[in-house]
Amino acid sequence: MRKKITLKQIARELDVSISTVSKALKNSKEISADTIQKVQAFAKLYNYRPNNIALSLKNKKTNTIGIIIPEIVHHFFSKVIRGVELVANNRGYNVIIGLSNESFSKEVINMEMLANGSIDGFILSMSKETLQQQDYHHYNETMNQGMPIVMFDRVVSEIKCDKVIVDDFNGAKNAVQKLISNKCKHIALITTRDYVSVGRLRTQGYLQALEENKITPQAELILKMDDTLDYEVHLEKLEGEIEQLFMAHKEIDAVFAVNELYALSAMKVARRMGLNVPNDIQVIGFTDGVLSKHSTPSLTTVSQHAQLMGERAADLLIDKIEKEFETEEEQFQTVVINTELVERDSTK
Amino acid sequence: MRKKITLKQIARELDVSISTVSKALKNSKEISADTIQKVQAFAKLYNYRPNNIALSLKNKKTNTIGIIIPEIVHHFFSKVIRGVELVANNRGYNVIIGLSNESFSKEVINMEMLANGSIDGFILSMSKETLQQQDYHHYNETMNQGMPIVMFDRVVSEIKCDKVIVDDFNGAKNAVQKLISNKCKHIALITTRDYVSVGRLRTQGYLQALEENKITPQAELILKMDDTLDYEVHLEKLEGEIEQLFMAHKEIDAVFAVNELYALSAMKVARRMGLNVPNDIQVIGFTDGVLSKHSTPSLTTVSQHAQLMGERAADLLIDKIEKEFETEEEQFQTVVINTELVERDSTK
DNA sequence: GAAAGTCACGAAAACGTTTGCGTGTTAAAA
DNA sequence: TTTTAACACGCAAACGTTTTCGTGACTTTC
Structure with a gap:
C-alpha cells in the first residue's frame, strides 16, 4: 500500500528543498530545466497530487x-x-x-x-x-x-x-386560467396551510385567476391540508377529505392542486366515484415529479424547472x-x- | 461583519499563549481555574469554533x-x-x-x-x-x-x-414464484442487457423459479431492452416492443420486469390492449420507487430496501x-x- | 580584475490546530 | 535555609502547501 506522496517526500528523495519541488511542479522560471524535468518525472511516477486540505487551509x-x-x-x-x-x-x-x-x-x-x-x-x-x-x-x-x-x-x-x-403566483394563475379557458366553472383548490410561502402564493394565484375572470371564489371549494403530516403516510386521510369535498360539491368540474400527490389523489378519488378525467373533471398539479408523467391519465402540471x-x-x-x-x-x-x-x- | 475568530486572536486579546487557550478550552488540568474560566467565557462570547480544515490537516x-x-x-x-x-x-x-x-x-x-x-x-x-x-x-x-x-x-x-x-437473484426468484403460485403459466420477462450485473442476476432468478417449477423457459417471452438509452426518453420504443411481445404471445398471463418503469409500461400496454390487470395479466416490478405505490393499479414490487x-x-x-x-x-x-x-x- | 548582474535554489513564514516538553515561580518538605 | 515538588504556562514542532525574500555561485561588463 503506497500512501499518498507529499512534497516533502519528493524533496527528500531528490535531495532538493520543498520549495524547489513546489516551484518545479508549477514550471516556475526560477528553477532550471533539468530540475523541473527531474521533479516532474518523479511526481508523475508516484502520481503526486497536492493535498486539498492543506490547500484549503x-x-x-x-x-x-x-x-x-x-x-x-x-x-x-x-x-x-x-x-x-x-x-x-x-x-x-x-x-x-x-x-x-x-x-x-x-x-x-x-x-x-x-x-x-x-x-x-x-x-x-x-x-x-x-x-x-x-x-x-x-x-x-x-x-x-x-x-x-x-x-x-x-x-x-x-x-x-x-x-x-419559482414564480408560484403566476404559475398557479396560469394553470387556473387554463382550466377556466377550458370552460371549467367550479374549480376546486387543494392546498396546504399558509405558513409555507409557496403554498400561500399558489393559493393567491388561484384566487387572482378567478377574480380576473369574474368568478367568485367559494371558500367551500378550497381544501387546506395539514402538511406537517407526512402525506405519503396519510394518503387515506387525504383521499377521504377529497372525497367529502367532491360529494358535497358535485358541481366541481376541475381541480387545481398545489402538488403532485394531491392532484393524483384527486384523480384517484374521481375515478372511484365514476368520474372521467378529463371529461367530467380536469386536473392540474404543481411540480416536476415523475408521477405526473407516468400516471393514467398523465397529469397536466406546472413545471418548476427544478x-x-x-x-x-x-x-x-x-x-x-x-x-x-x-x-x-x-x-x-x-x-x-x-x-x-x-x-x-x-x-x- | 465579524469574521470567524481563531485561537490566535483569543490568545492575543487575553494576553496568553495559543497553547494556553487551546488547553483551557479543553479543560486541561495544566491550566488554572481562573484562566479556564476567562478563556471559555471569551470563547463563548465570540462563538469560537475550531476550524475544521485545520483539524483535518x-x-x-x-x-x-x-x-x-x-x-x-x-x-x-x-x-x-x-x-x-x-x-x-x-x-x-x-x-x-x-x-x-x-x-x-x-x-x-x-x-x-x-x-x-x-x-x-x-x-x-x-x-x-x-x-x-x-x-x-x-x-x-x-x-x-x-x-x-x-x-x-x-x-x-x-x-x-x-x-x-441486494439479493437480486432470490428477489427475482421469489417474485416469479409468486406469479407461478398465482397460477400463471406464461410469464414474460422484461429485462436489460446482461452487462449490468443486477439485470443478469434477476434474469437468472427468473429462470431458476421456472426451472424449480418444471416450466420450460421460452426465449421468446424474454424481452431484453438496451438500457444505455435513457428510458425516460424512449418510452414509446419501450412500449412498442412490449406491445409486439404481447401481440405475438397472447398466452402471456404475467410479467416480471426488472425495474419499475418496465413494469408500468407493461401495465399501460396491457390496458391499451383491453387486458385487465391483475385479472388477465399480473405484473411484478423490481425497485423501491414511488411510481409503484401510486400507479393504478398499484404495482406489486420487489423492494430493495435502498x-x-x-x-x-x-x-x-x-x-x-x-x-x-x-x-x-x-x-x-x-x-x-x-x-x-x-x-x-x-x-x- | 573588480563591480554588477543573473541564475538556481533554500529558508522561513503563514494558514489554525494540538500536544509533548521545558521552565520559572511558588509552596511544601527536609 | 536548602531541596523538592507542584503548578501554570509558553515554546516549538507537526500536518502539507505556497510564496516572498535572501544568498551563494557563476557570468558578464567595463
Whole structure:
C-alpha cells in the first residue's frame, strides 16, 4: 500500500528543498530545466497530487459548497441538487449535502457542522419547522461571519440574501386560467396551510385567476391540508377529505392542486366515484415529479424547472464567493424562475 | 461583519499563549481555574469554533465520506443517500456527493477530486459505462493509497472491497414464484442487457423459479431492452416492443420486469390492449420507487430496501476508517440485503 | 580584475490546530 | 535555609502547501 506522496517526500528523495519541488511542479522560471524535468518525472511516477486540505487551509478557500435541504428522497430537491452539482463541478467546486429532515434543530446542527471552515458558502431551502418557528438567527449568524448564502424555493423576506424562487403566483394563475379557458366553472383548490410561502402564493394565484375572470371564489371549494403530516403516510386521510369535498360539491368540474400527490389523489378519488378525467373533471398539479408523467391519465402540471433553479443558485453563490471584495454595500438579488404549463392528458 | 475568530486572536486579546487557550478550552488540568474560566467565557462570547480544515490537516482525518453515484434524480439512489447521510451524521461524518452521470470519465474525475485528502473513504455505485468498459484501475489505485471503498448495488467481483448488494437473484426468484403460485403459466420477462450485473442476476432468478417449477423457459417471452438509452426518453420504443411481445404471445398471463418503469409500461400496454390487470395479466416490478405505490393499479414490487443499503454501506465504511490498524491481512465482507415482496394490486 | 548582474535554489513564514516538553515561580518538605 | 515538588504556562514542532525574500555561485561588463 503506497500512501499518498507529499512534497516533502519528493524533496527528500531528490535531495532538493520543498520549495524547489513546489516551484518545479508549477514550471516556475526560477528553477532550471533539468530540475523541473527531474521533479516532474518523479511526481508523475508516484502520481503526486497536492493535498486539498492543506490547500484549503493555506488559501482559506475550500472550493466546496454546502447544500442543505429538508429531504432528498423527493424529485424536486434531487433535481435541484443535480443542477447545483452540474454547475459546481464545471466551476471546480465540490458539493457537500446536509439533510434537515424538515427539522429546525437538524438544520442548525448541520449548518454549524459545515460553517466551521468546511465550505465556502451555502445553498439551502428552509425546513418546514424553521418556517413555522420563524427563528432565523442561524442564517444571520452564518452570514455575519462572511459566509454567503443562497436560498431557494422556500424563502422568507426577513432574511437578506440572494434567492432563487419559482414564480408560484403566476404559475398557479396560469394553470387556473387554463382550466377556466377550458370552460371549467367550479374549480376546486387543494392546498396546504399558509405558513409555507409557496403554498400561500399558489393559493393567491388561484384566487387572482378567478377574480380576473369574474368568478367568485367559494371558500367551500378550497381544501387546506395539514402538511406537517407526512402525506405519503396519510394518503387515506387525504383521499377521504377529497372525497367529502367532491360529494358535497358535485358541481366541481376541475381541480387545481398545489402538488403532485394531491392532484393524483384527486384523480384517484374521481375515478372511484365514476368520474372521467378529463371529461367530467380536469386536473392540474404543481411540480416536476415523475408521477405526473407516468400516471393514467398523465397529469397536466406546472413545471418548476427544478434543475434550472439549482444551476442558477450555484452560479449566484459561486459568483459571490469569487467576487474578491464586496463593492461597497452588499447587494442581493432574487432570481425568479418562470414556470411552464406542461399539458398532458388530465386536461382537455 | 465579524469574521470567524481563531485561537490566535483569543490568545492575543487575553494576553496568553495559543497553547494556553487551546488547553483551557479543553479543560486541561495544566491550566488554572481562573484562566479556564476567562478563556471559555471569551470563547463563548465570540462563538469560537475550531476550524475544521485545520483539524483535518493536523489529524489527517476529515470526518467526511464521499459518495459517488451515477444519478441522483432516481428514487433508489436518493434513498441510499438518505441512509448514508443518516448513519454518517450520527457518527460525526459529513457526506460529499459526486455524480458520474453514468459516465466513466466523470466517475474518474470525481474520484480524483475527492481522493486528494478531502475525504476519508468512498461509497459508490459504478456507472454503466464503467461496467461496460470494465476498466477498474481508478478503484484499485484509490484503494492502494489506503482509501477504503464500499461499493453498493452495482458491483463486480474483480474489485476486492467491502460491498453491499441486494439479493437480486432470490428477489427475482421469489417474485416469479409468486406469479407461478398465482397460477400463471406464461410469464414474460422484461429485462436489460446482461452487462449490468443486477439485470443478469434477476434474469437468472427468473429462470431458476421456472426451472424449480418444471416450466420450460421460452426465449421468446424474454424481452431484453438496451438500457444505455435513457428510458425516460424512449418510452414509446419501450412500449412498442412490449406491445409486439404481447401481440405475438397472447398466452402471456404475467410479467416480471426488472425495474419499475418496465413494469408500468407493461401495465399501460396491457390496458391499451383491453387486458385487465391483475385479472388477465399480473405484473411484478423490481425497485423501491414511488411510481409503484401510486400507479393504478398499484404495482406489486420487489423492494430493495435502498435506505438500509445506504445505512449498511456507511457503517461498513466508517468501521473500516476507524479501525486504527488493519489486523494482519485486509479482510473484506459483502453484506447481502434481503428483498421483500410488497404485494399490491397488480397481482392477485 | 573588480563591480554588477543573473541564475538556481533554500529558508522561513503563514494558514489554525494540538500536544509533548521545558521552565520559572511558588509552596511544601527536609 | 536548602531541596523538592507542584503548578501554570509558553515554546516549538507537526500536518502539507505556497510564496516572498535572501544568498551563494557563476557570468558578464567595463
